[in-house]
Amino acid sequence: MAGILVVTVVAGRIAGAHLLPLLHDRMLPWILGRSLGLASYLALTGMIVTGLWLRHPWRGRFRRPAASTILWSHVALAACTLTLLAGHLTALALDRYAGVGWIGVAVPWTSHYRPTPVALGVLALYGMVLVAGTAALAGSIGRRIWFPVHSVAVAVFCATAAHGILAGSDASGLRWLYVATCSMVVVLQGTRWVAGTLQRNGGVQV
Amino acid sequence: MSTPVSIRPRGNPLSLGRLAQDIAREARAAQSEGIVADPLMPVGDSDAAERGVGRALVGPVGSLGTVLLSGPTAGGGPADLELHLARWGALAVDTATILDVLDSSEIDGRGGGGFPLRRKVDAARAAGHPLVIVNASESEPASRKDATLCTLRPHLVLDGAALVAKALGTSDVVVHMHRGSGMAGPLRAAIEQRKAAGFAAADSLSPDQSHTVVDPAWRLSEGPDRYVSGESSAVASSVEGGEARPYFTTSPLAVHGPSGRPTVVSNVETLAHLAVAVRLGGDVWRAFGSDDAPGTRLVTLTGAVAEPGLVVEASGPVTLGDLLQAGGLDHPPAAVLVGGFGGTWVDGADAWSTPFSRPGLSDVGAGPGCGMVGVLPPGACGLAETARIVAYLAGESAGQCGSCVSGLPRLAAALGDLARGRMRRRGVRKTASIADEIFGSGACGHPDAVVRLVRSALDVFAGDVEAHLDGGPCAGAELAPVFMVPGPRRIDSSGGGWK
Amino acid sequence: MSATIRIDPTRCRGHAICAVFFSSGIELDQWGYGKIIDVELQDERALKRARRAANACPNGALVVEEALA
Ligand code: SF4
Ligand code: SF4
Numbered sequence: 001m002a003g004i005l006v007v008t009v010v011a012g013r014i015a016g017a018h019l020l021p022l023l024h025d026r027m028l029p030w031i032l033g034r035s036l037g038l039a040s041y042l043a044l045t046g047m048i049v050t051g052l053w054l055r056h057p058w059r060g061r062f063r064r065p066a067a068s069t070i071l072w073s074h075v076a077l078a079a080c081t082l083t084l085l086a087g088h089l090t091a092l093a094l095d096r097y098a099g100v101g102w103i104g105v106a107v108p109w110t111s112h113y114r115p116t117p118v119a120l121g122v123l124a125l126y127g128m129v130l131v132a133g134t135a136a137l138a139g140s141i142g143r144r145i146w147f148p149v150h151s152v153a154v155a156v157f158c159a160t161a162a163h164g165i166l167a168g169s170d171a172s173g174l175r176w177l178y179v180a181t182c183s184m185v186v187v188l189q190g191t192r193w194v195a196g197t198l199q200r201n202g203g204v205q206v
Numbered sequence: 207m208s209t210p211v212s213i214r215p216r217g218n219p220l221s222l223g224r225l226a227q228d229i230a231r232e233a234r235a236a237q238s239e240g241i242v243a244d245p246l247m248p249v250g251d252s253d254a255a256e257r258g259v260g261r262a263l264v265g266p267v268g269s270l271g272t273v274l275l276s277g278p279t280a281g282g283g284p285a286d287l288e289l290h291l292a293r294w295g296a297l298a299v300d301t302a303t304i305l306d307v308l309d310s311s312e313i314d315g316r317g318g319g320g321f322p323l324r325r326k327v328d329a330a331r332a333a334g335h336p337l338v339i340v341n342a343s344e345s346e347p348a349s350r351k352d353a354t355l356c357t358l359r360p361h362l363v364l365d366g367a368a369l370v371a372k373a374l375g376t377s378d379v380v381v382h383m384h385r386g387s388g389m390a391g392p393l394r395a396a397i398e399q400r401k402a403a404g405f406a407a408a409d410s411l412s413p414d415q416s417h418t419v420v421d422p423a424w425r426l427s428e429g430p431d432r433y434v435s436g437e438s439s440a441v442a443s444s445v446e447g448g449e450a451r452p453y454f455t456t457s458p459l460a461v462h463g464p465s466g467r468p469t470v471v472s473n474v475e476t477l478a479h480l481a482v483a484v485r486l487g488g489d490v491w492r493a494f495g496s497d498d499a500p501g502t503r504l505v506t507l508t509g510a511v512a513e514p515g516l517v518v519e520a521s522g523p524v525t526l527g528d529l530l531q532a533g534g535l536d537h538p539p540a541a542v543l544v545g546g547f548g549g550t551w552v553d554g555a556d557a558w559s560t561p562f563s564r565p566g567l568s569d570v571g572a573g574p575g576c577g578m579v580g581v582l583p584p585g586a587c588g589l590a591e592t593a594r595i596v597a598y599l600a601g602e603s604a605g606q607c608g609s610c611v612s613g614l615p616r617l618a619a620a621l622g623d624l625a626r627g628r629m630r631r632r633g634v635r636k637t638a639s640i641a642d643e644i645f646g647s648g649a650c651g652h653p654d655a656v657v658r659l660v661r662s663a664l665d666v667f668a669g670d671v672e673a674h675l676d677g678g679p680c681a682g683a684e685l686a687p688v689f690m691v692p693g694p695r696r697i698d699s700s701g702g703g704w705k
Numbered sequence: 706m707s708a709t710i711r712i713d714p715t716r717c718r719g720h721a722i723c724a725v726f727f728s729s730g731i732e733l734d735q736w737g738y739g740k741i742i743d744v745e746l747q748d749e750r751a752l753k754r755a756r757r758a759a760n761a762c763p764n765g766a767l768v769v770e771e772a773l774a
Contacts, residue, residue, distance in 0.1 A: 054721060060612045060736045067737030071721045139726045139757025147720075147763040454713040456768055607714035608738035643734050649715045 033091030040084035047077035057195040117166035124159035223295035290361035297419040310488030317473030329460035330468035342383040345436030351504035360396035366477025433602035438471035449704035451604040452650035496523035499563035509580035527558035545575025548655030587682030592663040593625035601694035613644035627678030716766035727758035
């Protein structure tokens with residue numbers, strides 16, 4: 001929890017730094033919503049990165065972090081993401097500045113504020129809940145369901161990144177953050193795919 | 207006992223052959239008189255013996271201590287059926303006696319596992335329609351004992367298999383070996399002789415059918431020549447048309463083989479001993495060994511011995527030192543590699559007086575394994591030898607289990623670095639932790655064997671390890687290899703080449 | 706109760722999910738492959754968790770066996 005708070009505050013500072021002058025009652029939920037959104041995006045990125053690295057063919061070459069550390073960070077980051085997401089939604093539902101509203105955060109394309117970017121966020125939300133929910137219930141629903149569903153996570157990340165870039169009112173200030181996180185995921189996924197294919201076609205690399 | 211055994215026409219099948227009679231009589235006499243003869247006196251016409259084949263050691267039971275390999279040596283060629291029957295007599299036992307002999311002799315598996323044959327047979331008897339597999343896949347590159355036995359005494363092996371088949375009430379026996387091993391020829395010839403002699407024909411049954419051992423329907427099968435392909439589940443899988451790779455099971459093969467049939471996989475030496483024990487009686491057979499090591503045992507001597515590849519038959523309470531003397535040594539070497547390349551290093555001085563028995567060897571952390579005893583001479587570098595062996599064994603992983611695939615090459619690299627003097631102190635700890643991580647993690651015992659080898663090397667050559675850490679490789683690391691280790695291959699997990 | 710859990714190392718691909726569902730009984734080695742801490746399952750709770758882990762493993766590499774009483 002403390003970790004979540006710290007992340008929120010830090011993200012809030014990044015997101016809110018140049019919005020500070022606008023800080024008055026009417027803007028508070030918006031700024032809070034923005035910073036929680038950014039924080040959950042960062043947690044999501046961490047989750048995706050740990051998830052991809054855990055299954056990366058090259059991980060065996062590195063002793064640290066240990067597999068179990070990566071695994072448990074992956075799980076903890078998922079919990080973080082969901083908690084921050086809940087905050088992000090509540091704040092934006094209450095916000096009057098952009099006026100997304102309860103319906104806007106729950107039903108795609110009902111928001112008056114940037115309908116499509118917000119819709120991407122809503123879809124990603126459902127994807128995230130689906131992925132996390134099936135994983136949490138994996139022990140009961142079985143491998144045939146949860147495991148294929150888990151690969152939806154990459155789509156969730158793409159939708160989230162698009163949502164953040166297009167829906168946020170300050171994306172330009174965070175350009176490098178988005179470039180860095182997205183390229184990290186692309187590189188990981190790409191090398192994972194290439195190395196995996198090489199490995200299937202030839203012997204195991206050691 | 208260098209007198210050639212005369213070939214007599216096949217007599218009464220119920221009587222023992224001449225050698226068997228002699229052995230039984232001598233054994234009884236020795237027991238009553240308490241004779242302890244000079245152990246390990248080589249017998250047989252050693253000049254006529256071809257390199258490494260058919261020389262025998264005599265133990266304390268009279269002068270007839272050699273059993274499996276007694277009689278004509280390699281120069282005399284394989285024992286054909288007539289000679290075999292003249293020496294040992296025909297088989298005539300009922301199932302109850304076979305089981306009794308398995309019990310009283312306590313024949314243990316000689317392929318490396320050391321699992322009591324009786325337990326396998328019991329497990330397979332409980333279920334229906336068993337399959338017997340004669341495991342002639344001698345995987346250890348330096349071991350010659352299975353090849354020697356199959357070449358010189360094929361009928362003892364086949365007799366043993368027929369006995370197990372009878373005990374299980376089955377007629378399905380497959381003899382499995384590595385492709386190109388050279389064992390197919392003598393075994394096939396032996397089977398032909400038996401068929402020609404009417405062994406399998408129904409009209410050859412004596413009236414007392416319960417005592418007749420009818421030959422089963424022999425099948426010969428060959429699999430890939432890979433190290434782990436000699437492991438019993440890999441052999442069973444290969445025989446049933448699958449890949450010759452070990453597979454994971456929760457129940458023993460003898461209960462549930464790859465096709466669901468109870469499958470008894472037994473090493474050729476184990477079966478040959480059964481053929482002898484049934485004729486002599488389990489107790490007499492037992493007495494050829496010691497209390498800790500029943501029966502005789504075939505041993506391949508390799509490394510820095512007079513004749514690398516020499517197979518000797520040890521009987522009586524033999525020590526490693528006795529075996530080394532048979533290899534031409536008169537004082538302890540630097541170290542001894544016991545049990546195969548996937549075996550254990552034992553310090554030379556400790557080894558000299560260590561009994562060559564399961565309990566005796568386990569006191570020094572080793573086991574008889576496939577019966578290989580390798581000598582490291584003074585001045586040679588045990589770490590360099592180990593590095594070559596581990597590199598070879600790592601490449602022999604079946605490429606199926608994660609930690610075997612990931613861990614063995616890591617161990618091999620570490621040992622290589624250590625041997626070349628490129629490792630730092632921290633690396634030794636890291637190597638030990640990789641070893642701990644791999645141990646017990648595979649579907650077969652392959653990684654465990656490598657780990658034991660590495661651990662014993664770090665222990666026995668602890669002084670050398672220090673020297674390599676401090677001052678680079680020793681002079682011995684530059685010398686020509688003592689052990690002839692095949693070159694390593696790249697682990698192949700693509701699944702090709704395993705049929 | 707007598708039940709066991711085993712891992713088929715030829716199937717395990719190191720997905721690690723088993724360690725989430727049965728953290729008290731399965732650890733991960735340094736490459737992320739599952740390692741059974743104790744083959745015997747001590748109580749009903751362990752059995753339940755072991756079953757969940759076996760169910761969740763994407764490769765079906767875990768084998769939980771319960772002896773018939
Ligand atoms: S432990 Fe190694 S050799 Fe044995 S089955 Fe697994 S991969 Fe093959
Ligand atoms: S979940 Fe399955 S594949 Fe993954 S580590 Fe556990 S047993 Fe192995």
